[in-house]
Amino acid sequence: MKTRDQEYREMFMAEALEYYDSMSRHLSELERNTDAGPALNELFRLMHNLKANARAMGFTDLGEVAHHLETLFGLIRDKQREFGGALAKVVFTGVDVMGTMIRAIGASQPLPDATALLDNLDRLVRGEAPIIDAEEEAESEEEAGKKMELSDLVYIQVKKLDNLLNLVGELVIDRDRVMTLAQELGNPALLATAQHLFRISDDLQYSVMDARLVGVGVLLNKFPRVVRDVATAENKEVELILSGQDVQIDRNILQIITDALLHLVRNAVSHGLETPEQRQKAGKPAVGHLTLSALTDREDVLIQVRDDGRGINTEAVRKKAVERGLVSAAEAPKLDEQQVWALLFEPGFSMAEKITDISGRGVGLDVVKLALDSLGGQLRVESELGVGTTFTLVLPTSIAVKGALLVEVEDRPYAVPLMHTDTVLALHPGQLSVVGGLLVTHFQEQAVPLVPLRQLLYDEGDEPLPLATKDNLHGTQQVLVVNYNNRRLGLIVDRFIRQQNIVIKPLSKPLDTIDLFGGVTLLGSGQVCLVLDVPALTRLFLAKRA
Amino acid sequence: MAQSVAATSTAKPERAKPAELVQLIVFRLGDEDYGIRIEQVKEVTVTPEVARMPKTPPFIKGIANLRGDIIAIIDLEERFRLRPAGRELPERSYTVAVEAADYTLGLVVREVPRPFTLPLSQIEPAPEFVQDSSTRDKYLEGIAKLPEGGIIIVLDMRKLLTPSEVMKLPTKTTSS
Numbered sequence: 001m002k003t004r005d006q007e008y009r010e011m012f013m014a015e016a017l018e019y020y021d022s023m024s025r026h027l028s029e030l031e032r033n034t035d036a037g038p039a040l041n042e043l044f045r046l047m048h049n050l051k052a053n054a055r056a057m058g059f060t061d062l063g064e065v066a067h068h069l070e071t072l073f074g075l076i077r078d079k080q081r082e083f084g085g086a087l088a089k090v091v092f093t094g095v096d097v098m099g100t101m102i103r104a105i106g107a108s109q110p111l112p113d114a115t116a117l118l119d120n121l122d123r124l125v126r127g128e129a130p131i132i133d134a135e136e137e138a139e140s141e142e143e144a145g146k147k148m149e150l151s152d153l154v155y156i157q158v159k160k161l162d163n164l165l166n167l168v169g170e171l172v173i174d175r176d177r178v179m180t181l182a183q184e185l186g187n188p189a190l191l192a193t194a195q196h197l198f199r200i201s202d203d204l205q206y207s208v209m210d211a212r213l214v215g216v217g218v219l220l221n222k223f224p225r226v227v228r229d230v231a232t233a234e235n236k237e238v239e240l241i242l243s244g245q246d247v248q249i250d251r252n253i254l255q256i257i258t259d260a261l262l263h264l265v266r267n268a269v270s271h272g273l274e275t276p277e278q279r280q281k282a283g284k285p286a287v288g289h290l291t292l293s294a295l296t297d298r299e300d301v302l303i304q305v306r307d308d309g310r311g312i313n314t315e316a317v318r319k320k321a322v323e324r325g326l327v328s329a330a331e332a333p334k335l336d337e338q339q340v341w342a343l344l345f346e347p348g349f350s351m352a353e354k355i356t357d358i359s360g361r362g363v364g365l366d367v368v369k370l371a372l373d374s375l376g377g378q379l380r381v382e383s384e385l386g387v388g389t390t391f392t393l394v395l396p397t398s399i400a401v402k403g404a405l406l407v408e409v410e411d412r413p414y415a416v417p418l419m420h421t422d423t424v425l426a427l428h429p430g431q432l433s434v435v436g437g438l439l440v441t442h443f444q445e446q447a448v449p450l451v452p453l454r455q456l457l458y459d460e461g462d463e464p465l466p467l468a469t470k471d472n473l474h475g476t477q478q479v480l481v482v483n484y485n486n487r488r489l490g491l492i493v494d495r496f497i498r499q500q501n502i503v504i505k506p507l508s509k510p511l512d513t514i515d516l517f518g519g520v521t522l523l524g525s526g527q528v529c530l531v532l533d534v535p536a537l538t539r540l541f542l543a544k545r546a
Numbered sequence: 547m548a549q550s551v552a553a554t555s556t557a558k559p560e561r562a563k564p565a566e567l568v569q570l571i572v573f574r575l576g577d578e579d580y581g582i583r584i585e586q587v588k589e590v591t592v593t594p595e596v597a598r599m600p601k602t603p604p605f606i607k608g609i610a611n612l613r614g615d616i617i618a619i620i621d622l623e624e625r626f627r628l629r630p631a632g633r634e635l636p637e638r639s640y641t642v643a644v645e646a647a648d649y650t651l652g653l654v655v656r657e658v659p660r661p662f663t664l665p666l667s668q669i670e671p672a673p674e675f676v677q678d679s680s681t682r683d684k685y686l687e688g689i690a691k692l693p694e695g696g697i698i699i700v701l702d703m704r705k706l707l708t709p710s711e712v713m714k715l716p717t718k719t720t721s722s
Contacts, residue, residue: 508649510618517599520597520616
């Protein structure tokens with residue numbers, strides 16, 4: 001495996017060479033038509049980007065040349081210099097030198113000396129005539145015969161990668177079926193081939209998924225500006241700390257959570273962090289700290305937004321939730337901290353006292369939950385009053401394959417994504433009690449309501465669930481505890497089948513309107529298995545709770 | 547009208563106006579024969595294993611894997627309330643996969659469907675008296691009278707397959 005450094009270097013190289021090519025092209029155009037404004041602007045931009053990239057990678061010499069050329073193009077753009085004559089000659093030499101430098105970087109060779117060029121560029125900037133020696137001129141004649149190179153990187157549309165990923169998904173399903181068939185038939189040659197196919201398609205799947213990964217930094221690096229703008233608008237002082245930009249994640253997942261992250265960050269600055277005066281009064285440093293970090297946790301990627309602000313005022317949220325009708329006044333006091341915080345992400349909930357430009361329009365945090373639901377992700381909230389709040393987005397690395405637990409209800413298999421499962425329990429009737437018509441068990445010092453999955457799936461109509469009794473519970477109950485939005489729910493199933501990786505296919509029309517199912521997957525046997533959508537299942541349970 | 551134009555304007559009337567033929571896939575629902583134009587049919591197959599899908603009306607039998615496509619399987623006998631009492635679907639039934647603009651649907655039938663060719667002129671618009679019998683009239687293209695007696699009810703799948711139509715729940719029954 002290549003190291004990150006190597007990969008960055010290659011990306012820098014590819015980009016720099018591309019810049020170099022466009023520069024040469026734009027220079028030629030500028031030579032033909034000195035008034036070519038777009039070409040001039042483009043040259044200025046390319047120089048600027050190359051300068052920034054080169055400096056970031058530590059290639060200061062290259063950065064210097066680009067910087068000098070950028071200055072010169074700035075002058076040309078401002079009509080203080082004219083492109084042509086000796087100036088054009090020096091500029092062409094300059095771009096060629098940069099090309100040589102970029103190639104030297106690629107070959108890990110020392111960079112050529114550019115002092116003479118830099119001096120000449122300085123002279124031009126000062127308005128003096130450059131010194132061009134004959135030897136150098138002769139050398140540049142040879143340049144006409146120089147090699148042509150193609151970049152080592154290709155740009156590819158995400159759509160094409162999506163297509164590739166779908167095809168691999170299909171392949172994996174068929175592979176599993178071939179494997180199952182081979183095992184049933186017991187032909188050794190077939191079995192060996194099937195195993196080989198298995199390995200190859202595994203590698204292929206991994207490669208396709210790998211090709212879609214990008215650094216989280218692609219997104220995180222956009223935030224310094226956002227934070228600055230929000231902080232200015234809200235009169236706050238904020239220091240933003242980024243970390244984990246190298247953590248790899250599927251590009252489409254990053255795309256889907258962009259808005260969610262934007263909302264969380266804006267929310268942290270405008271609601272989380274206090275004004276400098278308030279902070280000082282509370283004995284905190286005037287400058288608030290906001291940390292945006294990404295880290296990997298086994299199969300998942302965690303993106304955290306942490307502030308050291310005022311923390312969530314649980315009681316205020318509780319009160320607001322009652323005002324907004326999200327919970328009844330009777331129900332509200334029974335909710336614990338986590339359950340109250342979960343209300344922040346209900347549609348239409350907003351804690352802002354005043355309406356500002358940045359936040360508090362009553363839209364916001366519910367987008368976070370929608371985005372996470374669509375990915376099968378999770379949201380964790382930690383907060384301490386006066387100390388700060390941390391929102392953690394738990395995301396899958398890749399969308400294609402998900403770990404799932406297969407359970408059986410009435411002889412049919414159902415898949416539950418592992419992302420939403422907490423634990424499995426085998427409970428004997430003594431461990432169950434009936435509270436207010438609901439079956440409840442105690443798990444990790446928390447009362448977890450239980451419901452037979454059969455009732456949620458097969459009971460028709462909108463009637464509430466029948467009152468639970470322990471009479472028709474016989475023997476040990478198999479319970480799958482799922483977790484959504486900090487709410488636990490125990491699903492009683494007939495049995496657990498196994499855990500396995502599944503490729504989820506979306507339901508096609510006209511059945512895609514049933515939100516209880518996140519899709520279907522084909523098992524190795526070719527059997528169709530519905531994938532349960534835990535958020536929708538939890539909502540259904542809450543709606544039908546007597 | 548068209549015939550008179552053809553007779554006067556062209557030298558080869560017998561070639562200019564061949565009887566336009568329609569190919570149908572014909573199957574039985576209850577005790578009636580139904581047909582669908584062949585161009586709306588993707589394939590006919592022995593019904594694959596159908597996974598029951600909770601939260602759907604009873605006429606949706608479930609979903610099945612048809613060569614990698616997951617399609618909904620629909621029971622038109624139940625949809626049109628044509629099922630004779632005590633005559634459940636046989637163990638081995640057949641599925642006519644019909645294609646809509648952007649998805650495929652399976653219609654489960656009890657006997658092997660058969661192709662049938664007839665002139666378009668034999669299909670007549672549905673008469674008034676069936677219009678009120680059930681929801682089915684909305685999907686009718688017409689009724690074909692066969693020379694040897696008997697009729698085929700021709701369905702227009704494009705009207706049947708709109709998602710809102712497929713998903714429309716039957717009015718609440720007294721039970722459950």
